Amino acid sequence: MIDLNSQAFRDKVYGCWLGKNCGGTLGAPLERGYGEPEPFDVWWYPELKEGGIPNDDLEMQLIWLKALEEVGPRLKASDLVQYWLDHIGYNWDEYGLNKTNLRLGLLPPVSGGYNNWFKDSMGCPIRSEIWACIAPGQPRIAAKYAYEDAIVDHAGGESIYGELFNVAIESAAFVISDPEQLLDIGLSYVPPTSQTAKAILAARQAHREGLTWQAARKRVLEATPHFNAQYSPINMGFQVIGWLYGEDFGDAICKAVNCGYDTDCTGATLGSYLGIIEGQGRLPQKWTEPLGQDISTNESWGGLFHASDGVNPVPANLVDLTDRVIVQAKRVLTAHGILNGESILEIDPATLYADESIQALWTAKSTQIDYEYPGLTVSVDYVNTPAVEPEEEKALRIVLTNVHPEPLQLHYRLFTPSGWELSRQTEAAIIQAHSTVAVDLLVKVPEARLVENTNRLYLDVVLEGRPAVPATPIVLIGASRYFVSECIPADGRSDQELFDEVFAPEQITSDAALLLEQGRPGTWSDLYTLENELTLKEHFSQSGVLYVRTFFWNPDAEQQVWLGAPANCPTKFWVNNQLALSSFRYPLVRPNYNGNQETYTKVDLRAGWNEIFFKFVRNAEARQFEGYIILCQADHLYAGLYRVGRTQVPWEQNNKR
Structure with a gap:
C-alpha cells in the first residue's frame, strides 16, 4: 500500500x-x-x-x-x-x-x-x-x-x-x-x-x-x-x-x-x-x-x-x-x-x-513513426532506413488505422519534391471499423543534383464525409557522396612509409582544380553512405593506402567547424588542400561530436563549396577498417551542422553558386 x-x-x-x-x-x-x-x-x-x-x-x-x-x-x-x-x-x-x-x-x-x-x-x-x-x-x-x-x-x-x-x-x-x-x-x-x-x-x-x-x-x-x-x-x-x-x-x-x-x-x-x-x-x-x-x-x-x-x-x-x-x-x-x-x-x-x-x-519497430489524428492513425514505416541514395527506388509502408465504429472511405496521394516520382500517385481505400490497411509505396529517387540533406514528402489523406486531417510528413535523408581511389598496395613498405609518402592523388596541380571532377589524379569510384560511417570494407581489405574525396556545401558565411575522421587506422585529411590533421595511430573508435584532438580538429569552411580530402593507411595486422566523418560546430556545445550539404558535388550543382 x-x-x-x-x-x-x-x-x-x-x-x-x-x-x-x-x-x-x-x-x-x-x-x-x-x-x-x-x-x-x-x-x-x-x-x-x-x-x-x-x-x-x-x-x-x-x-x-x-x-x-x-x-x-x-x-x-x-x-x-x-x-x-x-x-x-x-x-x-x-x-x-x-x-x-x-x-x-x-x-x-x-x-x-x-x-x-x-x-x-x-x-x-x-x-x-x-x-x-x-x-x-x-x-x-x-x-x-x-x-x-x-x-x-x-x-x-x-x-x-x-x-x-x-x-x-x-x-x-x-x-x-x-x-x-x-x-x-x-x-x-x-x-x-x-x-x-x-x-x-x-x-x-x-x-x-x-x-x-x-x-x-x-x-x-x-x-x-x-x-x-x-x-x-x-x-x-x-x-x-x-x-x-x-x-x-x-x-x-x-x-x-x-x-x-x-x-x-x-x-x-x-x-x-x-x-x-x-x-x-x-x-x-x-x-x-x-x-x-x-x-x-x-x-x-x-x-x-x-x-x-x-x-x-x-x-x-x-x-x-x-x-x-x-x-x-x-x-x-x-x-x-x-x-x-x-x-x-x-x-x-x-x-x-x-x-x-x-x-x-521489445519488438516495436524502430523505423516506424505513428501520427495520431482525430479519427485516423497514419503510420509511416521507413522499412530499414530513412536515408536514400540517388537513382534508387525507396520502399515505404504506410499503415492506415480506422479508430471509428464505422468504415472509412478515403483517398491518399503522396506529394514529392521536384524531380522525384512515385510508382502510384493516387489511390482509394475503404478501411473497415477498427481495422487497418497497409499500403506499400515505391519512391523513385532522382539523380544526385536533386537530392538534399533533407527531402520532405507529404502524404495527403482525404476522408470522405469527415473533417480534414493534416498532411503527414515523410522525411528522406540524402546519402553523403564520396569518391574513393583505388587501393595503393603496400608492396613491402611499412605503414609509416606509406603514411609519409606523397602518392599521386595528393599531387594536385592547383587550387583551381579542387572543385573539378578530374581535379585529383587517379581512378575514382562513387561511394554513397547512408550514415556517418565510411563503408569502405570492400575497397580497403588489404594493407596499403586509400584516398577518399568529398565536398561540403556551406550555405552560410565562412565559419570555423569541428571536423573529425575517427578511424581505426592512421589518418590525414586536408580541407581545401590545406593539411588539417595528421594522426599516425590505430585507435579505438567512438564517433561522437566532441571527439579528441587526435582525430578531430578545427577547420575553416569557405562560403560555398569546400573539398575535403582523406588519406587512410593500414598495415597487414590491422583490424577490419572502421571510419566515420563527423562534422559539428567548433564551440563548446558541438552541435551537429545539419545545414552543411553533403549530398552533391560542385560540377553537378543544383542552384548552388
Whole structure:
C-alpha cells in the first residue's frame, strides 16, 4: 500500500533524488570514454561542491518534469522532442546525433535509431527516476513513459532495455525492498536473450557463487565485452554488483563506481534505488549532508538553457523537486484510473511484473513513426532506413488505422519534391471499423543534383464525409557522396612509409582544380553512405593506402567547424588542400561530436563549396577498417551542422553558386 499524502511516500521520493545526487557526485570525476581494464579504488567523494556535481543524469529529468507539467499525462516521445530542442544544450554522444536527426526533420523512434552509433549507450537508462516517481508501485505504467523517453535518442538498441530495467525496479521499490525480488521484477522487463539480461545475470550469478565483487566485475565484462565506457549492458551489471555486494549505502555506491566505465551513471542510479528503498531519513548523513538541498546544473555554460527562466522554471532544490513530482504522481495515476479521488494505492504484487504490453515494446519497430489524428492513425514505416541514395527506388509502408465504429472511405496521394516520382500517385481505400490497411509505396529517387540533406514528402489523406486531417510528413535523408581511389598496395613498405609518402592523388596541380571532377589524379569510384560511417570494407581489405574525396556545401558565411575522421587506422585529411590533421595511430573508435584532438580538429569552411580530402593507411595486422566523418560546430556545445550539404558535388550543382 502507498499513501501519496504520507510522509513515508514523500521521504522515498526525496530519497530517490538525494541518493541519485550522492552517487552521481561520487562517480562524475572518474568517468571515462573508454573502459578501464582494472577497477578503481575510491571510497569517498573525489570532488565536493555544494549541491553536488552537475550531472545530465539528474538535470535532464528536471526538464522532463517540466514537460509533464506542461503537456500532461498523455506525454509522448513526440512531445519530448520539443523539450530536447528548447532546453538541452550539450551534444554528447547520442544526445548530439539524435538532435541532428530531429533538426533534419525526423521524429522518434527514427530519430533515436538512425545514424546512432551510441544507441546501446547510457543516455536513457539514467533518466528513469522521474517515471518511477510519478507511477510508484505501478512499473508497467512507469515503463511506458520510460519507453517514450528512450526512443527519442536510443531506438533499436540495448539502452531501452536498461531504462525499462531501472524504471521497473525503482517503481516497485516503493513497495518492495528485497533486492532479489526487485531484480526478478526488473528482469521481467528485459528480453531474456538481450545483452542487458546477460550482464545482469552474470553479476547475480557471481554473487550467488560467493565470488568477490572484483571477480563479479570480470564476469560481467566477459559476458558482454565492449570498449565503450558508456555501453549500457556492462553498466547495468555494475549497478547490480554495487547493490548486491554493498554493505551499506556508501559501500554500495563506491563498489558500483569502482567497477569503472560510466561511473557517474552507475553510482547515481544505484543511489536512487537505495534512496527509494531507505527513504531520505535512513540515508547516511555522512554522504548526504555535504551536498545540501540545492540542485547543481550545467545551465551556467549552456548545457541546459531556458531551464530557470520563463513562467515555469525547473526546481532549484530537492524540496521543490519532491513536491512537484508528488503533484504529478497524483495527476498521472488519476489519469490512468489508478486513483479515484483517494490518495491510497493498493498494490497487487503480481502487477509489478511485466506483462504482454511491456513485452510488445521489445519488438516495436524502430523505423516506424505513428501520427495520431482525430479519427485516423497514419503510420509511416521507413522499412530499414530513412536515408536514400540517388537513382534508387525507396520502399515505404504506410499503415492506415480506422479508430471509428464505422468504415472509412478515403483517398491518399503522396506529394514529392521536384524531380522525384512515385510508382502510384493516387489511390482509394475503404478501411473497415477498427481495422487497418497497409499500403506499400515505391519512391523513385532522382539523380544526385536533386537530392538534399533533407527531402520532405507529404502524404495527403482525404476522408470522405469527415473533417480534414493534416498532411503527414515523410522525411528522406540524402546519402553523403564520396569518391574513393583505388587501393595503393603496400608492396613491402611499412605503414609509416606509406603514411609519409606523397602518392599521386595528393599531387594536385592547383587550387583551381579542387572543385573539378578530374581535379585529383587517379581512378575514382562513387561511394554513397547512408550514415556517418565510411563503408569502405570492400575497397580497403588489404594493407596499403586509400584516398577518399568529398565536398561540403556551406550555405552560410565562412565559419570555423569541428571536423573529425575517427578511424581505426592512421589518418590525414586536408580541407581545401590545406593539411588539417595528421594522426599516425590505430585507435579505438567512438564517433561522437566532441571527439579528441587526435582525430578531430578545427577547420575553416569557405562560403560555398569546400573539398575535403582523406588519406587512410593500414598495415597487414590491422583490424577490419572502421571510419566515420563527423562534422559539428567548433564551440563548446558541438552541435551537429545539419545545414552543411553533403549530398552533391560542385560540377553537378543544383542552384548552388
